[in-house]
Amino acid sequence: MSANARSESREAYYAQIADENMAPLWESLHSLVPKSPQPQAVPALWKYAKLRALIMESGRVISAEEAVRRVLVLENPGLPGKSSLTPNLYGGLQLILPGEIAPSHRHTQSALRFVVEGKGAWTAVDGERTTMHPGDFIITPSWTWHDHGNPAVEDGGEPVVWLDGLDIPLLRQLDAGFAENYPEATQPVTRVEGDSFARFGHNMVPVRHTSTNPTSPIFSYPYDRSREALDILHRNGELDEWDGVKLRYVNPATGGWPMPTMATFMQFLPKGFKGRAYRSTDSTVYSVVEGSGTVRIGDRAFEFDPRDVFVVPSWQAVQLEADSDAVLFSYSDRPVLAALNLLREARH
Amino acid sequence: MSANARSESREAYYAQIADENMAPLWESLHSLVPKSPQPQAVPALWKYAKLRALIMESGRVISAEEAVRRVLVLENPGLPGKSSLTPNLYGGLQLILPGEIAPSHRHTQSALRFVVEGKGAWTAVDGERTTMHPGDFIITPSWTWHDHGNPAVEDGGEPVVWLDGLDIPLLRQLDAGFAENYPEATQPVTRVEGDSFARFGHNMVPVRHTSTNPTSPIFSYPYDRSREALDILHRNGELDEWDGVKLRYVNPATGGWPMPTMATFMQFLPKGFKGRAYRSTDSTVYSVVEGSGTVRIGDRAFEFDPRDVFVVPSWQAVQLEADSDAVLFSYSDRPVLAALNLLREARH
């Protein structure tokens, strides 16, 4: 048979099997089983200085109550229309104005809130409110009631912006999303602020605590304590050639990730740091807390300044440089990769 | 402002933020965070009797060597063009003819092979070959060299068809796929058939065995043993109102899943069994080993016969009825849901 004839006969066969909802693997094997990851997500950076006016403008476009959550979703240019920064992770900048409430609900999606600007707003989880300050890392765990609020201007309220990090795209992929609204705008406060931190935050836990819930029972990790740890380690001379000084947040009841689907990190880069290149199969979203510098991701380079957000897709080499002492917060889907034995890393 | 004016002003704002790769969460919140899973995958059944001729035809369309893997991919009608049965799982029917070789390679995707028809072909993993019989459940673990072959007709070879189950769509979602070809068509045989089963299959393990690999060190679970276990339990009166008699395959070195991304099960339904409805956030693919009956999935009903394949999407109620003693093999993404604390079940 000539190549043409064979090709035609194959096409006829393909049409026939297509009627039975079947397709020939051999035509797509190489793309289905690639030599190495081929992410559609691309490296990108959002410049806070440029976006700030638009974020504040959202406060005039819609109220927090009407929006439920007034968030500007950051969309990876390689994943248009998917409300995704990476295949598994969502990121957005949420604004809450003095006197506003973001009403109470719960969902199986896990969420983190990393405070970018402003202070004094609160997040309530399971009957306890925590006050938010820039650099605080706060979680609203899967299937827990949560709401946010901000005191009125006369009580010291000011606009507060935080980065929302959720596993929305992952749960869509897994068809595992459930959600409910709380009957009231805010859940009742039943515990004093600091209660869960007192129970679990001091390297001690309640004597009869047992739980199979993998999510951290601490829901606020204040910036001053994280910053202090980085400071001490930096002063002690700790400095990794790739990471600078980098810590990961843990669930103090297990030593594991704060949430089962998202890892979170904070790292310090001293002025003049020029990190070596590193890559990994987790995809990472960074939020700049302090300082300026340059990040190289694959063949792209971005200048970063405080409050900027940038994203590193899977298996893209990343390299960090600091023009001044810098602090970076980041979150990734590492727990997913690790749980499925699919985490690979390379340090170059 | 009138509703119209507000709407127009919002659209203008949306266009402005779109330029910055941002989108308003409040317009998509309900679809991003649904009340319950909204799978795009649909219930479906592939009738083996109808497909068999097409499968055999594939042997004339392309050689195993040219195809690398001569597989007809089963595509969920709700996920067209995605080579997926469910969001995370791939399934396909592979044919290997007497005298053929499917050449050796390895990839991070985990694979299972469930033998549907024919016997005497072999699968090689890590230097050991196992002979395949109908009903055998065989794995080719993540990142292990594997190849398949079939003796020549004169050596007793006959056409063999098996169901391939892989986590290809999941790894694409995770951007975690790596692959390599082996330099030769077949890897060298370095261990006698039965070696890994002797090491791990008898409720004993080598005294110095330690491994952090979550995948089972047994790579063949023969049908005669699984069938015997179901028989004994059925004779002992074990009968669950939802499941009949249902066992899950385990990694004998850990008691966990055979592979980190896919669970596998075998169940017996006695003649006349009318199971109650059940649903779960894992998506499941079934292969009928013996017997006939009806499966109701959501609002659909399908008659099933031996070698048929059917798929149950996330959170769709499934109900099994048997017209004769029936045996069903199934695989699902349950380990993924379980690892991420997202497995929900309901028995109605």
Place this chain on the structure above:
Amino acid sequence: MSANARSESREAYYAQIADENMAPLWESLHSLVPKSPQPQAVPALWKYAKLRALIMESGRVISAEEAVRRVLVLENPGLPGKSSLTPNLYGGLQLILPGEIAPSHRHTQSALRFVVEGKGAWTAVDGERTTMHPGDFIITPSWTWHDHGNPAVEDGGEPVVWLDGLDIPLLRQLDAGFAENYPEATQPVTRVEGDSFARFGHNMVPVRHTSTNPTSPIFSYPYDRSREALDILHRNGELDEWDGVKLRYVNPATGGWPMPTMATFMQFLPKGFKGRAYRSTDSTVYSVVEGSGTVRIGDRAFEFDPRDVFVVPSWQAVQLEADSDAVLFSYSDRPVLAALNLLREARH
């Protein structure tokens, strides 16, 4: 002060503090915190050929019913009066005659039964009876009702002897022993023989099985299957210079030890095997199943023959030699040492 005067003054001080239930650490530090383990247990071997008549004689001394358990306790000569083979482990030879019952009770002590001679007796655990054959390894887990029996002579009963291995000394040390008698001599039989093995013995487990109990749900590990695994591995050329071919029994639901306090092993030594010396902080009791040879333990050497029992204390070098193909069963307190991060091994 002269040395004498100082010594006298110290003695006076020691007497004074003794009145307050205090003692000077510095006088005993070296023995309390030794450079390496100083076991009081000594190597020893019990020659079955010599003991058999005495064991059978016990059948005339007392009935199984009066004795509750008619066992000759093997006492380590270095631990007189302690009913111990090692600090943590008890061993004894139990005789049950045709027509006898050893009445039902339960206790927190874990027990293993390794059949030495005779067949057809049964052990009942949790409503299921298992028939005992030489070489079978059977467990009666902590806090489960268990009883033993032997058919009458006319029903084929014959005297049966097994080695009992328990953690009695460990539980005495831990003050954690609880016990209860069952109201009847035998518990009701509620499950068919083989039920638990069908559920858990075939590298599958019931789909809804969950348990926090670390003890194996299989309570009989038949000799023919263990022997077959050793055979296959030996034929495949597996031979460790220290161990020969050695497997450990596992709990198939976890991959862990069959019981939380005792590890069990079976190993094959081919004729002419001269093993290298090994030591470990677990203490081990061996029962010879087949074959003859020599075991060197520390500076002692013992000839062994089928059914002999010998004991290796902590940190004593052990070396095995086989004059004919030999099979050894053994049990040790390794899970205790491992759980407490105190297991050390050295291969010389």
Place this chain on the structure above:
Amino acid sequence: MSANARSESREAYYAQIADENMAPLWESLHSLVPKSPQPQAVPALWKYAKLRALIMESGRVISAEEAVRRVLVLENPGLPGKSSLTPNLYGGLQLILPGEIAPSHRHTQSALRFVVEGKGAWTAVDGERTTMHPGDFIITPSWTWHDHGNPAVEDGGEPVVWLDGLDIPLLRQLDAGFAENYPEATQPVTRVEGDSFARFGHNMVPVRHTSTNPTSPIFSYPYDRSREALDILHRNGELDEWDGVKLRYVNPATGGWPMPTMATFMQFLPKGFKGRAYRSTDSTVYSVVEGSGTVRIGDRAFEFDPRDVFVVPSWQAVQLEADSDAVLFSYSDRPVLAALNLLREARH
């Protein structure tokens, strides 16, 4: 046969089997397998006010250097000559005077130091020194080099007394003790004070930390932080009827016990608290930090005041009453019982 004759014949048999190092189980079964724990250890309390002079006197009896560790061992009156407070646990009061060094060594025994009186002495572990204050809980993990010292009087040194808690009796039982002396009196200081706490104490851990060592990487848990947690919880209304407010110390890298063999706790009892009775199979040693009250243990009652030490044997009911706000530190062998599935508790 008459009862006498039978008894004589049995004795003759017993003598015969004794020659073979065997004993009749049926004569000792009831004591070997008791209905419930029969601890030899007894409840006891050491009155610090009464002992203080004797402790200080030890400083004149022997130097820290000569003693290696100048400790008055607290001996349970029920376990005379065994240097034990409970079957598994050792306790002693260690004095270190200004200018003294307790030389560096390591051993497989795990140790805790709970500071009772005085401040400013240091404990060094793995190249880092920590300064000791009353109420601090400090560990010197298994097989880590450790030494202690106290500044000279002119540098502010004062006599410091701490309670040593070790698993010495357990390791003797397990024949698992190894020890070594460091070639110098003190190990070199290679890390700044606070380094390990900065790495692991702030609910964060180094990003590349992996360890299979179950012992906490934090070696000092300062009293001010533990006390603060208890305070907050008490103010929030937390009050268990048995325990008051009770926290257990954790290894922040795992959420598990600080050491694999010993659990540690700190609890607050408000003035007027009358706790209900509780018992457990772990044996516990208490050290009073603040306040006075009464403890009932079995049928004994003891008044307690600051710095007193008391011991609760296995399965003895304990009941705590406070005459003033009280804080108690305690340690027990709970991890051993828990690891072996032998922990039982009852709340009455």
